Amino acid sequence: MSTVMLIVLIVVVAVLVVAVAAVLYRARARVGGGRGLRRRFGPEYDRTVARHDGDTKAAERDLGERVKRHGSLRTRPLEPVAREEFTARWTVAQERFVDSPREAVTEADRLIAELAGVRGFPDAGHYEEQLDALSVHHAHHVDGYRKVHRAALDTTGAEHGAGTEKGGADTEEMRGAMVEARALFDALMAQDADGGAARTGRRTARGRSAGLTPKGAQHG
Structure with a gap:
């Protein structure tokens, strides 16, 4: 075998080795990336896969793009006065649910959108983008916002005569949306990045969920 042929053979083998290594690397990256996304997004991962009709690769591309766009987002601090205002407004909305579930759900939707904007997420005028950003940083809770937003839109239709028969949210759906939201x-x-305040808030939310029972339904 001539020297030239030997060199060509070595080059071909080297190229093949590099190509195989690249394929294996990409395969491992896809597996690791998928696992990482599943861990990061939790239930939101499964919802995204379902939204893509079971296409895992498409869902992971979707979630990966969300992380690229919003992963570096840093929340802004919430001033004490704003904190008190948001707390008071949520309390009023929750109490209003007893008499006016539709109004309460609409206010809850508005409150979360405003609060997210104040904390540094995309503002309330860009719901889909705001939802994507929230899913990156609050993946285990973002579906509550999705549900309350959908319920708020449904209440608008019901107020114009659509009613629950045509897709309007019923009282139980609205109650569940409020609790999750x-x-x-x-x-x-929550002020602390370690989530301590958030855990306390969730306990409080569970304790208050019993108050979201409209009048006339206590014995239903």
Whole structure:
């Protein structure tokens, strides 16, 4: 075998080795990335896969893009006065649920959107982008916001005569949305990055959820 042929053979083998290594690396990265995304997003990972009709690769591309766009976001501190105002407004909304569930749900949706904007997430005028950013940093609670937003939109339709028969949220759906949304509200209100305040808030939310029973339904 000539020297030239030997060199060509070595080059070909080297190229093949590099190509195989690259394929294996990408395969490991996909597996590791998928596991990492599943750990990071928890239930939001499964929801995204379902939204992509079971296409895991498409779902992971979606979630990966969210992390790229919003992963470096740093929340802004919440001033004491604003904290008191948001707390008071949520209390009023929750108490209002007894008499006016639809108004309460609409106010809860508005409150979370405003609070997220104050904390540094995309503002309330960009719901989808705000939701994506929240899913990166509050993946275990963001679905509560999604549900309360959907319920608020449904109440608008019901007020114009759509009613629950045509997709309007019923009282039980609205109650569940309020309870789940409260967990995200508490997480956004939390001062400490370690989540201590958020855990306390979730306990409080569970304790107060019993108050979200409309009049006339206590014995239903």
